[in-house]
Amino acid sequence: MKEIIRAAFVIARRDFTAIIYSKAFIFFLLGPFFPVLVGFAAGNLGGQIAKDVSQPVVGIALAKEEAGKILSARESLSKTLGDSYFARMVVVGDPAADQKAPQSYLAKKSDNLSVVVTGTLQKPVITGTANAIKRERADIELLAGYAQSGSAMTLPRSAPDIVVESANNDKTLRTVTAQGGQFFIFFLTILLAGMVLSNLVEEKSNKIIEILAASIPMESVFLGKLFAMLGMALLGILVWTTVGLIGFAAIGPALPNFPTPAVGWPMFIGLCFTYFIMTYLMLGALFLGIGAMAATVREVQTISMPVTMAQLINFFFASYALTKTGEPIEKFAAIFPFSSPFAMIGRAALEPALWHHAVAIIGQIFFAILLLRLGVYLFKKNVMKSGSAGRAKDDGARRLFGFIKMPG
Amino acid sequence: MYAIEAKGLVKQFDGFRAVDGVDLNIPEGSIFGILGPNGAGKTTMLRTLLGIIDPDAGTRSLLGSDRPITQSRNVGYLPEERGLYQSMRAVDTIAFMGALRGLSLKEGAEKGRALLEEAGLGYAADRQIRQLSKGMAQTVQLMGTIVHDPKLIVLDEPFSGLDALNQAKLEKMIRAQAAKGVTVIFSTHVIAHAERLCERIAIIAKGKISFDGLVSEARDRLRPQVHLETETLDGPWRSALPAETKAEGHWWHFTLPETGVEPLLTALVEGKAGVKSLSIERPGLHDAFVAIAGEAVAAEMDDAHVGEAK
Numbered sequence: 001m002k003e004i005i006r007a008a009f010v011i012a013r014r015d016f017t018a019i020i021y022s023k024a025f026i027f028f029l030l031g032p033f034f035p036v037l038v039g040f041a042a043g044n045l046g047g048q049i050a051k052d053v054s055q056p057v058v059g060i061a062l063a064k065e066e067a068g069k070i071l072s073a074r075e076s077l078s079k080t081l082g083d084s085y086f087a088r089m090v091v092v093g094d095p096a097a098d099q100k101a102p103q104s105y106l107a108k109k110s111d112n113l114s115v116v117v118t119g120t121l122q123k124p125v126i127t128g129t130a131n132a133i134k135r136e137r138a139d140i141e142l143l144a145g146y147a148q149s150g151s152a153m154t155l156p157r158s159a160p161d162i163v164v165e166s167a168n169n170d171k172t173l174r175t176v177t178a179q180g181g182q183f184f185i186f187f188l189t190i191l192l193a194g195m196v197l198s199n200l201v202e203e204k205s206n207k208i209i210e211i212l213a214a215s216i217p218m219e220s221v222f223l224g225k226l227f228a229m230l231g232m233a234l235l236g237i238l239v240w241t242t243v244g245l246i247g248f249a250a251i252g253p254a255l256p257n258f259p260t261p262a263v264g265w266p267m268f269i270g271l272c273f274t275y276f277i278m279t280y281l282m283l284g285a286l287f288l289g290i291g292a293m294a295a296t297v298r299e300v301q302t303i304s305m306p307v308t309m310a311q312l313i314n315f316f317f318a319s320y321a322l323t324k325t326g327e328p329i330e331k332f333a334a335i336f337p338f339s340s341p342f343a344m345i346g347r348a349a350l351e352p353a354l355w356h357h358a359v360a361i362i363g364q365i366f367f368a369i370l371l372l373r374l375g376v377y378l379f380k381k382n383v384m385k386s387g388s389a390g391r392a393k394d395d396g397a398r399r400l401f402g403f404i405k406m407p408g
Numbered sequence: 409m410y411a412i413e414a415k416g417l418v419k420q421f422d423g424f425r426a427v428d429g430v431d432l433n434i435p436e437g438s439i440f441g442i443l444g445p446n447g448a449g450k451t452t453m454l455r456t457l458l459g460i461i462d463p464d465a466g467t468r469s470l471l472g473s474d475r476p477i478t479q480s481r482n483v484g485y486l487p488e489e490r491g492l493y494q495s496m497r498a499v500d501t502i503a504f505m506g507a508l509r510g511l512s513l514k515e516g517a518e519k520g521r522a523l524l525e526e527a528g529l530g531y532a533a534d535r536q537i538r539q540l541s542k543g544m545a546q547t548v549q550l551m552g553t554i555v556h557d558p559k560l561i562v563l564d565e566p567f568s569g570l571d572a573l574n575q576a577k578l579e580k581m582i583r584a585q586a587a588k589g590v591t592v593i594f595s596t597h598v599i600a601h602a603e604r605l606c607e608r609i610a611i612i613a614k615g616k617i618s619f620d621g622l623v624s625e626a627r628d629r630l631r632p633q634v635h636l637e638t639e640t641l642d643g644p645w646r647s648a649l650p651a652e653t654k655a656e657g658h659w660w661h662f663t664l665p666e667t668g669v670e671p672l673l674t675a676l677v678e679g680k681a682g683v684k685s686l687s688i689e690r691p692g693l694h695d696a697f698v699a700i701a702g703e704a705v706a707a708e709m710d711d712a713h714v715g716e717a718k
Contacts, residue, residue, distance in 0.1 A: 010507045018495065207491030211552075213460045214485040215508035217477055380461050 004223065007216035011224025015199065016231045024195065025232065029239055031191050056114035058136055059092035059105050066121050066147070067091045073147035086139055092116065102127035115140075121148050173259035178322050178349035180258055181268065182342045185276045186315040189283055190308065192233055199225060218376040226284045226372075233280060237273075261349040271348045271357060275341035278364040282337060283311065285368050289375025310338070318342030325350060334360060337367040409472075411436045411560050411591040412457055416466035419456050426452040428615035429466070434593060434608070436559075439586045441602035442595040443697060444612035450595040451488050453612065454564055458485055471560060481510040484558035488565045488595075490549055494538040498524060498548045501537060505552030516555055523551040527577075543574050550578070554585065561585055563594040567601055579605060603693040611701050619700045623693060630691035630699055634672070636660040637684040645679025648672055664688060 019025050060067045074086050092105045095118055102116045106127065115128030115136050121144045126133050212221045261268040287307065291300050321333035321343050333343035334356070344360045412434040419427040426449045434440045444450050455461045457468055459476025470476040470483070492501055499520045506516030524533050527547055537545055546569065554561060563582075567575050582592050582605055596602055602609055602623070609626060611619040619626055637659050638645075648671075653662035665672060669688065676683050 007508065010504070014493070014504055018493065021495075207489045208493060209491070210455075210460065210487040210489060211485070211491060211505065212508065214455075214458050214483075214487070215480050215505070 004217050004220045007220035008224040008227060010216070011212070011221055012227035012231065015225055015228030019195070019199070019228060019232050020235065028191065028195055028232070029236055032187070032240055033243070055112075056087040056132065056136065057112050058087045058089045058140065059111065059113040059116040060089055061091075061093045061095050061098075061100075061102060061105055061116055061118045062120065062124075063096060064094055067094075069121065069147040070117075070143050073143045077143070077146060086143070087114070087136060174261060174349045175322055177258045177261045177268070178346040179319060181261075181272050181275075181345040181349055182315065182318055182322075184272055185279055185341055185345060186311070188233065188237070188276050189279045189311065191236075192229060192280055192283075195229060195232065199229065213379075218379055219372065222285065222288050222372050222375055225288060226281060229284055230277065230280060233276075262352040263348045263354065267354070268345075268348050272345060274361060275345045278361060278368065279338075279341040281368040282341075282364060282371060283307070285371035285375060289371060289378055314339045315342055318346060322346045322350075335363075337364060340364055409436050410434060410469070411438075411471060412593070413469040414457060414466065415468075417453070417456060417463050417468055418465035419452055419461065419463050425615050427456055427463070430612075430615070430617050432457075432610055432617060432620060434591065436591050437586070437589050438591060438608050439582060439606050440591070440593045441606035441609040442593065442612060443597070443599060443602055443609055444595070444701075445597055448597075448612045449615040450597075450612055451564055452615075454562055454593075454595060458483065458562060479560075480508075481556060482559040484509075484553040484556070484561040486550060486553045486561075486563045486566055488568070490546055490569075492537045492545055492549055495536055497534050497536055498529070498540065498544075499533040501548055502552045502555050505549075506555040509556040509558070511556050519555050520551060523555060524548070527551065543570060546570065547574070547577075550581070554581075558590065560591045561593070563592070565596060566594050567596060567598060575601075599694045599697055609693075611697060613701045619696075626696040626700065627691050627693060630695055631666070632664040633689045633691065634660075634662050634664050635685075635687045635689065636662075636676075636681075637686070638676075639682025639684060640680065643679050643681060645676050645681035648675030648679065658684070 060070060062070065071089060071091070074089055078086060090111070090113075092108075092111060092113065093100060102118045102125070105111070105116045106113050113128075114132040115126050117124050117126055117140055119125035124140060124144050126137060126140060128136070209221075212218075263271065287303070290303050290307075318333050318339045319342070321330040321339075324330045325347075330343065333339045334347065340360055341364065344357060348357065410433045412432065414430050414432040417427055417430040417432075418425065428449070430453055432453075442450050442453070452461070456463050457470060457476070459468075459470065467474065468476070471479045473479050476483075493504075496504065499517055502520030502523065503511075503513045503516030506519065507513050511519070521530065521533050524530050529544060529547060532540060532544060532548075537548065540548065550566070553563070561582075566578055566582075570578060579601070582594070586592050594601075594605075606623055608622055609619070610617050611626075636649075639658070641658065648665075649660060650662045650665055653660050673686075676686075
């Protein structure tokens with residue numbers, strides 16, 4: 001065992017150094033920022049467009065004194081209800097002086113009016129499309145009524161009495177935290193899958209695998225590669241967390257407030273990392289096993305799609321199981337090794353018990369070792385075939401991944 | 409004491425027996441050649457002996473251990489498919505290969521620099537593998553194979569891809585290692601290398617060992633060939649020639665009779681053959697190989713050799 005670990009670290013050191021000095025690692029580090037940046041930019045842009053395009057403007061065409069009253073009423077109530085509560089109001093004219101029909105104000109495109117208020121404060125007339133009238137009617141009536149009273153309405157001030165949890169908060173809202181944890185694990189493992197594959201492609205193209213297999217146990221080779229990729233992932237997490245904290249400090253108050261998970265934040269974050277590592281180890285062992293059996297770089301790349309899709313299915317399955325707490329399907333998601341980390345992080349958000357996490361983690365470690373051993377076995381059985389031994393002995397045919405018979 | 413012992417070794421892929429019941433004993437401290445055409449099973453046999461792959465049947469022992477990987481620190485292996493990390497520096501490559509076999513990276517790097525200096529490649533120590541020529545990269549890999557001072561060196565088709573100059577360097581290195589008491593095993597399909605270097609050889613064809621012994625034993629399996637030129641074409645001396653003698657004008661070619669040279673000479677002189685020239689040629693390893701492995705295999709090897717020379 002000592003020799004296996006020693007040799008694994010020789011491989012891990014080489015791979016880790018090679019990875020962090022590669023161009024691919026820069027893209028790996030930048031990976032999570034692209035969706036965040038694109039989301040942020042798209043959100044801002046969309047918001048600005050929505051603000052510019054559909055911000056309704058109410059045209060006031062009342063007598064000068066009444067127009068002043070309704071504008072004052074809007075300003076006064078906005079202090080309590082917020083400036084965005086009421087549509088913007090502009091005085092578009094004085095009907096006594098203008099002698100215009102209300103429709104003529106609406107026709108002027110530069111004012112971008114949704115409705116025009118004419119008549120009097122006692123009996124306001126709202127001119128506009130049916131939808132616009134429906135949207136603005138109540139607000140205009142409120143403002144007209146408030147404007148007529150002649151004095152500011154006094155609203156009582158309530159005293160806040162904040163609690164951490166409520167019955168409503170407990171389960172429904174924690175599901176949001178659970179989904180956040182699941183997404184965190186899924187997102188990281190998808191990012192890593194690409195790196196594991198590129199590492200395998202390198203091994204395939206430089207043909208060094210035979211030297212490794214002759215020098216050290218194959219378990220060390222697989223383990224070393226997993227360690228290296230894990231080290232790289234943890235380095236990535238460190239970078240992302242640092243950038244994230246800086247970002248949080250800058251825009252923290254604007255971020256959504258996730259409900260506290262059932263196991264508490266420190267334990268939840270710890271479990272998030274643990275389950276991420278377990279997902280990664282299982283997926284990595286699977287990739288190494290399948291990838292090592294592939295005879296060509298193309299075959300390695302072919303693996304990418306189905307494994308990613310399978311991982312996606314796992315994620316959706318575990319997300320679905322969140323809504324079925326305690327039911328057989330949720331239990332199955334927690335037991336099935338590939339969906340277990342997702343399902344268990346969901347449980348960590350919803351249920352305070354910790355013992356089942358210990359059981360799940362032991363099970364996942366056991367399964368990762370099993371996959372690793374299976375990969376080594378299949379590698380020894382199928383991969384090291386020299387020229388003619390590995391090629392077609394059966395009528396010019398060859399076998400994809402060592403199993404699927406293909407025409408030569 | 410044997411460096412490698414194998415008994416009844418079998419390895420098959422998809423029902424094809426790449427190694428088919430191999431019995432082999434390789435003494436320590438010898439240069440041992442494994443001869444066979446492409447696809448004969450040489451590489452698979454070496455991989456099985458080294459523990460890279462497990463046999464389907466039979467037993468093997470490497471430096472006294474039936475778990476070859478446990479002897480990894482005492483073994484250097486150069487595979488047929490050369491493989492190096494292209495972005496690694498030459499000296500780091502050697503150090504890495506040494507570290508795989510138990511050396512510290514520092515010690516490996518120091519020894520690597522020394523080996524590269526010795527090979528006249530000291531100037532390339534800090535260059536990346538991708539910046540080296542194929543021959544230089546192959547030399548770096550060879551240095552990585554011996555950096556940890558192994559007791560047993562296994563080279564799979566080591567001369568493949570090398571020019572004549574580098575082949576000579578490699579032969580020199582193999583002799584130097586053997587002089588230090590290291591067991592060197594190499595596979596080849598070029599008989600000349602084995603003939604020059606090896607004390608012992610094994611001939612493998614279609615996964616089976618056809619011969620295992622000294623090179624001289626292999627050659628001694630054939631009787632010497634006599635090439636005789638006479639003045640006369642007929643006479644009593646003709647009765648001294650074997651029945652299968654080939655005649656070409658005044659030339660006669662035949663296998664030396666078991667009775668030896670003296671009775672033959674006496675018969676030729678007394679029979680007034682008028683001997684103009686007579687040479688007795690000891691068979692080469694190629695001839696022995698033809699006789700042992702069969703004409704078909706030898707022809708296959710000749711084709712491969714010609715192909716490689718092209």
